[in-house]
Amino acid sequence: MVSRIGKEIEISPVELASQIAKKVKINLASGTPDPKKIPLNDIREAYTEVIEEYGAKVLFYPGAGGQEELIQEIDKKFLNLLGITKRKDEKIVITSGAQHALELIGKYFLENDVIAVENPTFIETFNSLKLRSSSIVPISLDYDGLNVDELEDILKIVKIKLLYTIPNCHNPAGVNISECRRKRLVELAEKYDFYIIEDDPYRPIAGEVPPPIKNFDTSGRVIYVSSFSKIIAPGLRIGFIIANEQISEKISLLEQLDFSTSTINQYVVARLIRKGMIEERSKELFRYYGEKMKILIDSLRENGLNEFDPPKCGFFLLLNLNKNSWDVFYKAVEKGLSFVPAKPFFIRGGETMARLSISVASPEQIVEGVKILSDILAR
């Protein structure tokens, strides 16, 4: 007999589809940032520079909560660039990417509690919360993001501990929550006494999006999660949390249980921020991925595939195939195309939905992939 988490953990369906995807020509499955856009030279130089400047210090054990040098750079520069307001009673805690942040938040808050989540949601990050909750309340999404009216109807009858949301460039739905809904979410959190986990890894490459939900929060009900995976590189495993003092303090202590955030990688990210890399890449990557997304949207429409909300940013578009998406998936793989059948992202429904990603595919591959998909669906 093992723990509940030990019993219930299983291979992520996204991982499974990605493994199959590796074997095909056209990859519309993977959600990893485009390898062509990883700033290899800058990263290589940053490693050399931090070792030369700081010496052995960059290779000591990490302090729980994160290295002060990185916290300062985020506080001085990165938050400002992203339009994130940090209140005086809030602190930054460095984590090993957003996924680690979610695991720490889940570990801190949850012990068989009721939580609410967008339907669909990104199951991989959500898993840390799911495996520690007793029951999950799914809330519909539309083009303006999470349906706040539906949420309030549910809150009137169900007490929740927290709500998990991806406000920008939603994975897998590709939508952004509108500004007025963001305000409303904070009001609901106040009124019905729950916390909001705002998982916002795409903001650094999202272009013009509404302010973070946490900017509307005055009482510490929003825990903001960010990451350098999209704007720099996922292999560094650096992200952060902003939360009120009590929560950030406790989450720092919980980091003592895994001590997993590489010290030198924190210095490397601090260095890259200091050198102005983020400003530069933020616009460039928004433009780069935006162009690929436009190609996907145009191709789908040209092929008469119209059942989707056109994303304004990010990597993902959620398409209704009107057929079982696993059936379509296996046919697509035979033709050299992969995507992610989106059922696993849904708490309920979603059997005919497909997540298409533009992150690693070239423009030509996107066009060809849509053609393959359209041919399969036409039969």
Added chain:
Amino acid sequence: MVSRIGKEIEISPVELASQIAKKVKINLASGTPDPKKIPLNDIREAYTEVIEEYGAKVLFYPGAGGQEELIQEIDKKFLNLLGITKRKDEKIVITSGAQHALELIGKYFLENDVIAVENPTFIETFNSLKLRSSSIVPISLDYDGLNVDELEDILKIVKIKLLYTIPNCHNPAGVNISECRRKRLVELAEKYDFYIIEDDPYRPIAGEVPPPIKNFDTSGRVIYVSSFSKIIAPGLRIGFIIANEQISEKISLLEQLDFSTSTINQYVVARLIRKGMIEERSKELFRYYGEKMKILIDSLRENGLNEFDPPKCGFFLLLNLNKNSWDVFYKAVEKGLSFVPAKPFFIRGGETMARLSISVASPEQIVEGVKILSDILAR
């Protein structure tokens, strides 16, 4: 209301003493490897080399379970060098250091179970297990390590889920478990149906020590934990687990919850193993720390402080001060010396014990530190 772990987590007493220690001249508190011995140039070169050789691949998301390149180097070279036998039904899982390994193991196995542990033990790593157990059975240590007779007496009346042990260069007790006791531990695990977590971070710098407990195991009851923190550098956060297929598979899956192990750092460690750095440093560091330990032992004896088991390896010596160690600690800090009052390492007793570390102090500082301690005790 938060989770049990969220409620019970508190600042590590070792961290607290270390923070005070930073402000004094002579640091016999810190357990961090000597900064002078971190191979900065080799590490800097390895970062450059892996980026040049593999390109963007080293900066992708890490695969759950670890990068194949590192697993291969450990399997082909590192285990052999350390005298670790891996059975065919066992697998290596890469972690963000040994601490992360312990967190994953705790998360997998424990949900309010009874566990056994050496008294004293290293409270920081043990915390991941402690916070998930209902009750902790302390087992005495002597110069030959964990007292197996006492353990069996307890096993006759108490059912335990697992035993946590540090077999070599024990932290804080400085002892090694004898070979016959290692065999006996495996027999007991079989007979009384429990798992053994063998936390062995010091083996790479331990010189000649008995074979790992896991070498005597034939049925997958031992989970072996290792780390590159002492032999290379802690700031990379790379360690690993060896466990039977079922457990290693599940622990790989649990890594999907935090995805915290830096991809590029795994390639860097693989590169350093391949270049033969480990063989070279293994002997050199054993000699280096051994000389400092000898100075500590000789100084203590010269000053009439004899109540300790002389360590054969590692960083730590556990000294009985015969006075409340916190009282002595505060007086020592006033005189410019720090150590760790060892009470927090004990499940029971230990009020008069002090952990002295030779890892970062110079030979002169060790001699001076013992003189200060002896003066305080003589008063």
